[in-house]
Amino acid sequence: xxxxxxxxxxxxxxxxxxxxxxxxxxxxxxxxxxxxxxxxxxxxxxxxxxxxxxxxxxxxxxxxxxxxxxxxxx
Amino acid sequence: xxxxxxxxxxxxxxxxxxxxxxxxxxxxxxxxxxxxxxxxxxxxxxxxxxxxxxxxxxxxxxxxxxxxxxxxxxxxxxxxxxxxxxxxxxxxxxxxxxxxxxxxxxxxxxxxxxxxxxxxxxxxxxxxxxxxxxxxxxxxxxxxxxxxxxxxxxxxxxxxxxxxxxxxxxxxxxxxxxxxxxxxxxxxxxxxxxxxxxxxxxxxxxxxxxxxxxxxxxxxxxxxxxxxxxxxxxxxxxxxxxxxxxxxxxxxxxxxxxxxxxxxxxxxxxxxxxxxxxxxxxxxxxxxxxxxxxxxxxxxxxxxxxxxxxxxxxxxxxxxxxxxxxxxxxxxxxxxxxxxxxxxxxxxxxxxx
Numbered sequence: 001x002x003x004x005x006x007x008x009x010x011x012x013x014x015x016x017x018x019x020x021x022x023x024x025x026x027x028x029x030x031x032x033x034x035x036x037x038x039x040x041x042x043x044x045x046x047x048x049x050x051x052x053x054x055x056x057x058x059x060x061x062x063x064x065x066x067x068x069x070x071x072x073x074x
Numbered sequence: 075x076x077x078x079x080x081x082x083x084x085x086x087x088x089x090x091x092x093x094x095x096x097x098x099x100x101x102x103x104x105x106x107x108x109x110x111x112x113x114x115x116x117x118x119x120x121x122x123x124x125x126x127x128x129x130x131x132x133x134x135x136x137x138x139x140x141x142x143x144x145x146x147x148x149x150x151x152x153x154x155x156x157x158x159x160x161x162x163x164x165x166x167x168x169x170x171x172x173x174x175x176x177x178x179x180x181x182x183x184x185x186x187x188x189x190x191x192x193x194x195x196x197x198x199x200x201x202x203x204x205x206x207x208x209x210x211x212x213x214x215x216x217x218x219x220x221x222x223x224x225x226x227x228x229x230x231x232x233x234x235x236x237x238x239x240x241x242x243x244x245x246x247x248x249x250x251x252x253x254x255x256x257x258x259x260x261x262x263x264x265x266x267x268x269x270x271x272x273x274x275x276x277x278x279x280x281x282x283x284x285x286x287x288x289x290x291x292x293x294x295x296x297x298x299x300x301x302x303x304x305x306x307x308x309x310x311x312x313x314x315x316x317x318x319x320x321x322x323x324x325x326x327x328x329x330x331x332x333x334x335x336x337x338x339x340x341x342x343x344x345x346x347x348x349x350x351x352x353x354x355x356x357x358x359x360x361x362x363x364x365x366x367x368x369x370x371x372x373x374x375x376x377x378x379x380x381x382x383x384x385x386x387x388x389x390x391x392x393x394x395x396x397x398x399x400x401x402x403x404x405x406x407x408x409x410x411x412x413x414x415x416x417x418x419x420x421x422x423x424x425x426x427x
Contacts, residue, residue: 007192008164011298018301021308024315031312038305044300049291052191056183057220058174058374059198066217071197 014041034067077108086110088125100206105131136234136241143243143268145263152250153271159255161287162223167194168287169254171221172280174199178228178259190288196222202229207239207247212248219252224287226271228259228280238269259283269384347398381413400426 017038021031057068077084084109093100110126120338129135144240147153168186168371174197183195200219201210213228219225229237239245249272259280260275270276277283325331374378377387386403388396389409396408402421410417 006164006166011164014298014301014305018304018308021305021312024311026312028312028316031309035309035364037306038301042298042302042305046295048192049294049298054183054187054191055194057196059196059214059221068196070222073180 007045010041010045010048014038014045017041077106084121086122086123086125088128092126100128105135107131108266136238140241140268143241143246144271147243147246147272152246157274158251159274160383161255163259164190164289165193165287167196167222169196169198169218169225170228171198171200171211171218171225172228173202173230176202176230178230178280181226181281183228185281188290189285189290191250191291193288203232203236208242208245211239211242214243214254215245215248217250219254220260221363222254224254224281225252225256226259226277226283226287227256227273228283229261230280231262231265237261237265237267240269243271248274254310257283257287356417378413381411387411399424 003012017034019039020026020034026034056071058071059066060069079180088100093237094260107129108123108125108127111124113122113124114120115122170179170182172182179197182361183197186193186195196218198214200214201207215225215227229240237260240258246268247267248257255274257275257277257278258267258270259282260267260269263278275283277286293342326335381387387410389411390396391407391409393409396402402408402424404421406421408419408421410419
């Protein structure tokens, strides 16, 4: 599967940052860090969604088991 | 028991134990294939078939087999609601088991592309009708399952016979044993197959399955925007709270602020002084009352009270009290105390009783 951190995990991390910031008892330096991290997570989620290109493959029998070949679907 | 077709009929018998071993109930109008021995009653000119084997045929046979499989798997708990798994919210890879030709593949792939292009689609093609379809479908499912987060098992609409492969018992067992959730989408909404019963989610159509499996990109974008606003708002609030606290501290550090602190302390001092004075006054008043009470009691016990009742106290010149007549000598001076004063007197004679 994919090595990169998933959309789901990134979204969950972003939600955690928003939650942390809205608690109200955050020290200023911690708040600044949370804000910056949240912003990076937001950009990442946004980019993932905006730039995602669907990959379609077809499962085919190969000599050593199964392999996936690109499949064009209009 | 009579066997009929469009043009002829034949009377038959079936033994009870064989009828019970059929695995289905005999009903009027059922299409069957019967085989057995023919008895000929020469005297009456009659022929009778003694049925040894009976199998359902045609549409009737489909339903008999369907009910039998459904009952069996239901009895094993394969359709239980507690077995149903929920679908992943954000699938990374979606498996699609269907025919490589046909509209289903195109529909599912385009809907997934529009809604959630982050998810890859792995197509595992299979025969979806005909006698080899059950095995082909089962293989396609087993092959793709370890590579994906969720599987869509789909076929477009067709006749009862076309959809028949999806009522296969071993396919049903493969769905139940699948390591990831399976969404079934077979035929039209009104078609129900065994695969639908055993799947984790049944979608009315293949397109609906694609929508169930993937989140919607537009909704996600909205959600992201709201989170972004939440970040801004949260940080702004933290800044605003910090600024307010800073202002409070700065205010206290000014001369005016210090002055106010001093004033506040002076006030406290004055007020403490006032309560001290009040408490001293009450203490004095209370102690005064106690003193008076004690004095009153003292008065009752005092010899002065006895004097007031007409008694006298005698003492010698040196002040020692005289209680005995024998202690006096004639000519001695004594002091007599009465309630309003003293008498200085001299003893004339002593008479001891």
